[in-house]
Amino acid sequence: MHIYWRIQQDLNCLGEKIIFHDPGFIRRFRQWTRKNAAGLAVAEGFSLEDMLRTSLN
Structure with missing residues (x-):
């Protein structure tokens, strides 16, 4: 699954979405x-x- 996450991150940097x-x-x-x-x-x-902090949104 790490490879799919990494590909997703690279595509996000390029402005693409998987x-x-x-x-x-x-x-x-x-x-x-x-x-x-x-x-x-x-x-x-x-x-x-930061991840555990509750959000007001």
């Missing part, structure tokens, strides 16, 4: 991102406190 259509893949990708949220936050430059 859309997955397979419901099983979408579910597994969502589970993977939740499981690895702390590592992804570090990779994106966010702190864990």
Whole structure:
């Protein structure tokens, strides 16, 4: 799943968007991102406190 996340990030930098259509893949990708949220936050430059902070929006 890391490779798909990385491709998605690279496409975001180019202004493109990737859309997955397979419901099983979408579910597994969502589970993977939740499981690895702390590592992804570090990779994106966010702190864990920023992720856990409640939003007023």
